[in-house]
Amino acid sequence: MMRTADFDFHLPPENIASTPARPREAARLLVIPASQAPETPLPRGVTTGTVKDFPKFLRPGDLVVANDTEVIKARLDAMRGHAKIGITLDRILPDGSWHALARNARRLHAGDRLTFSDDSVTAEIITNEGDGGVVLRFSAEGAAFDAFLTRCGALALPPYIARPSGPTEQDAIDYQTIFSREKGAVAAPTAGLHFTPALLDAIDAAGAERCTVTLHVGAGTFLPVRSDDLSQHVMHAEWGEVSMETAQRINETRRRGGRVIAIGTTTLRLLESATAKDGTVAAWRGETSIFITPGYRFRAVDVLLTNFHLPKSTLFMLVSAFAGMETMKRAYQQAITEGFRFYSYGDACLIFRREDVRHD
Numbered sequence: 001m002m003r004t005a006d007f008d009f010h011l012p013p014e015n016i017a018s019t020p021a022r023p024r025e026a027a028r029l030l031v032i033p034a035s036q037a038p039e040t041p042l043p044r045g046v047t048t049g050t051v052k053d054f055p056k057f058l059r060p061g062d063l064v065v066a067n068d069t070e071v072i073k074a075r076l077d078a079m080r081g082h083a084k085i086g087i088t089l090d091r092i093l094p095d096g097s098w099h100a101l102a103r104n105a106r107r108l109h110a111g112d113r114l115t116f117s118d119d120s121v122t123a124e125i126i127t128n129e130g131d132g133g134v135v136l137r138f139s140a141e142g143a144a145f146d147a148f149l150t151r152c153g154a155l156a157l158p159p160y161i162a163r164p165s166g167p168t169e170q171d172a173i174d175y176q177t178i179f180s181r182e183k184g185a186v187a188a189p190t191a192g193l194h195f196t197p198a199l200l201d202a203i204d205a206a207g208a209e210r211c212t213v214t215l216h217v218g219a220g221t222f223l224p225v226r227s228d229d230l231s232q233h234v235m236h237a238e239w240g241e242v243s244m245e246t247a248q249r250i251n252e253t254r255r256r257g258g259r260v261i262a263i264g265t266t267t268l269r270l271l272e273s274a275t276a277k278d279g280t281v282a283a284w285r286g287e288t289s290i291f292i293t294p295g296y297r298f299r300a301v302d303v304l305l306t307n308f309h310l311p312k313s314t315l316f317m318l319v320s321a322f323a324g325m326e327t328m329k330r331a332y333q334q335a336i337t338e339g340f341r342f343y344s345y346g347d348a349c350l351i352f353r354r355e356d357v358r359h360d
Contacts, residue, residue, distance in 0.1 A: 002230045002293060007320065008311045009332055016160050017341035020174050025052040025199045027347045028340055032323055032331045034352035047338060051194040051348050052202075054305065060207030061258035063249060067189040067267045068212035070180035072146075073153025074219065078114040078123065083107050085114060087123075088156050089186060090133075090219040091239050091287075097126055097137040101219045105132050121148045146183065156186050158222060160310075160343055174345070179263075184216035184239065190307045190344045191264035208261075211249050215240035215270040215288075225312060235291040235314065240270040244283040247274065250300070251281055259302040265315050268292075268322075271300040292318045294325050304351045308335055308342040324354045 021027040029051050048056075058064070074089040086103035093099055102108060105128060112125040114136065121144075127135040140148050155167040155175055163171070177192030178200070203210060220236025227233050250260055250271070262268040269292065274284035279299050291314065304322055309315035320328045331349065340347045 004225045004228045004312050007316050015342050017346035020345040024194050024196050027051045027194050030349040032351045034354050055202040055206040058206040058208040062208040063253040064208050064210045064261045065267050066179045066192050066212050066263040067215050068179045068181040069185040069214055069216050070183045071185045071188050073149045074186040075154045075156040080112050088219045097135050100134050101132050102134045116152050118152045182214045186219045187217040187221050189264045189266040191305050211246045213242050213270050215266040235289040237287040237289040239287050242274040242284040247281045247283050261303040262301045263305050265306050265318050268301050275300040292321050294321045296321045307346050323351050
């Protein structure tokens with residue numbers, strides 16, 4: 001039985017980034033080579049410089065897949081009568097209502113009406129799930145709702161990015177990726193934050209191809225794993241889409257022997273959700289709550305570019321499954337010792353999948 005405590009490590013506060021590297025591709029890069037099997041000697045990460053070096057590790061015919069979600073201003077201050085209620089939008093549901101996380105949720109009941117500083121929009125509580133989760137329906141939809149969020153919402157920055165006065169105007173720029181196109185994410189797909197037009201040109205010059213998928217990162221990404229027994233953990237759901245064109249390009253890359261390189265764990269989770277047991281990727285649209293831990297057999301992705309993740313987080317569990325738990329613990333210790341910057345605005349690592357975790 002795997003336990004959450006198995007994925008713990010000590011991270012000094014000085015290794016947590018509060019601002020991104022400038023320019024974006026100047027973030028440091030740690031390359032983690034593949035370990036061929038559990039019994040082989042563990043490879044050391046190789047410090048290669050910066051994310052600007054990423055194209056050097058690409059081959060002609062590789063396919064680089066990024067997440068094109070756009071971060072919305074998902075944090076809202078609401079009132080139920082005289083009671084203040086903090087709302088963080090999570091994801092839109094098929095019927096147009098929203099799942100959200102609420103502070104002081106115990107005060108909310110079905111039928112309650114929430115008001116905001118913009119009194120032209122209200123929200124009705126549909127369901128109180130009892131664990132801080134609520135379902136609510138806004139009085140505005142579509143473009144009117146987007147305009148409401150622009151006026152009244154704020155970025156839901158992770159708690160480790162200290163902003164006592166709230167997110168800054170610079171955060172509004174820094175917390176979007178160059179790929180952002182489809183509105184709906186609460187949090188940024190942070191590996192994409194490193195990319196610039198110049199870096200995309202260098203990827204093209206290396207002979208690799210590019211495409212995108214959409215996974216709207218939800219508020220659940222900020223929640224800790226509360227059960228020590230991982231078999232008891234319920235992963236939060238997130239909405240995503242893989243287009244027919246992208247699925248065909250991935251399958252064609254596989255047929256000609258190219259590699260699929262995922263930009264971020266969000267891209268990886270979505271691709272694994274859309275891939276059949278035989279490794280074929282199909283067009284896919286819906287919610288995924290895939291939870292990847294060591295022992296998982298990967299089907300879709302060969303290489304992963306990602307940031308450095310929190311101790312005991314589902315994302316550190318995912319990268320441990322991808323490269324091996326001991327390999328990742330050793331690489332993270334090297335990163336900490338060498339002063340790499342962690343989390344959303346931090347540095348990156350390029351991980352080559354351990355061969356024995358490839359789907360048969």
